[in-house]
Amino acid sequence: MQSIIPPGLSAGEDVTEIAKGGVQEWTPIEQVKLYTNAFILQDNKILLGYKKRGFGKDLYNGFGGKVDPGETSVEAAVRELQEEAGITAPLRHSGVLFFTVSDVAHAFYIDVYYANEYSGTIEETEEMRPQWFSVEQNATGTQHNSNKTDSEFAPIPYEQMWADDPFWLPLLIQGRPFIGRADFGADGRMQKWWFAEIPVSSDV
Numbered sequence: 001m002q003s004i005i006p007p008g009l010s011a012g013e014d015v016t017e018i019a020k021g022g023v024q025e026w027t028p029i030e031q032v033k034l035y036t037n038a039f040i041l042q043d044n045k046i047l048l049g050y051k052k053r054g055f056g057k058d059l060y061n062g063f064g065g066k067v068d069p070g071e072t073s074v075e076a077a078v079r080e081l082q083e084e085a086g087i088t089a090p091l092r093h094s095g096v097l098f099f100t101v102s103d104v105a106h107a108f109y110i111d112v113y114y115a116n117e118y119s120g121t122i123e124e125t126e127e128m129r130p131q132w133f134s135v136e137q138n139a140t141g142t143q144h145n146s147n148k149t150d151s152e153f154a155p156i157p158y159e160q161m162w163a164d165d166p167f168w169l170p171l172l173i174q175g176r177p178f179i180g181r182a183d184f185g186a187d188g189r190m191q192k193w194w195f196a197e198i199p200v201s202s203d204v
């Protein structure tokens, strides 16, 4: 299948589109800021944080923030995980996301990371309240079993996350690299979006 990689992202031709939709044109990009987002995946559960303040307040997400000057992306991801959840992890790159938000002047270029282990003690911080969720029912993005789970952990709370997350988080959980872009309106809804799986060997 022929794919058109949205502005802001780069990848080879061998991407597999998994979702796209919305309006005709991508929002023009003026300024781009680099961010990170990191997830711990362990024993069929995933660590998310409830954002207590700032951008994305009251949503669950991975742990991350801006890449500071002089820092590499992975250094920033390790630092943000430590600052927001109190732990250190051997993070591995999983994908790239690119977002625009209509009332934010810059676009977000986000390196997404994961690790299957961590050291330290998970703790609530001023910015985030960490919580484990079960991935057993969510790995395909569908619920096999409407309201009952054998897990002691709740399913991933997609209804309390950014609207793009259901497209790529299942891929991260399954160890499948991805890229994607979404343009958000002032109402917090996606106006245009595109997500794709990329080959494991790709250097994203």
Ligand SMILES: Nc1[nH]c(=O)nc2c1ncn2[C@H]1C[C@H](O)[C@@H](COP(=O)(O)OP(=O)(O)OP(=O)(O)O)O1
Pocket: 035, 036, 037, 038, 054, 055, 056, 061, 062, 063, 064, 065, 066, 067, 099, 108, 110, 162, 163, 164, 165
């Ligand atoms: N549409 C979206 N979907 C998503 O899943 N994560 C998003 C997102 N838009 C932004 N993010 C993530 C990236 C990053 O982990 C976080 C934004 O980081 P922060 O709010 O911590 O940024 P700040 O500007 O506060 O930076 P720091 O001061 O460096 O923490 O939200």
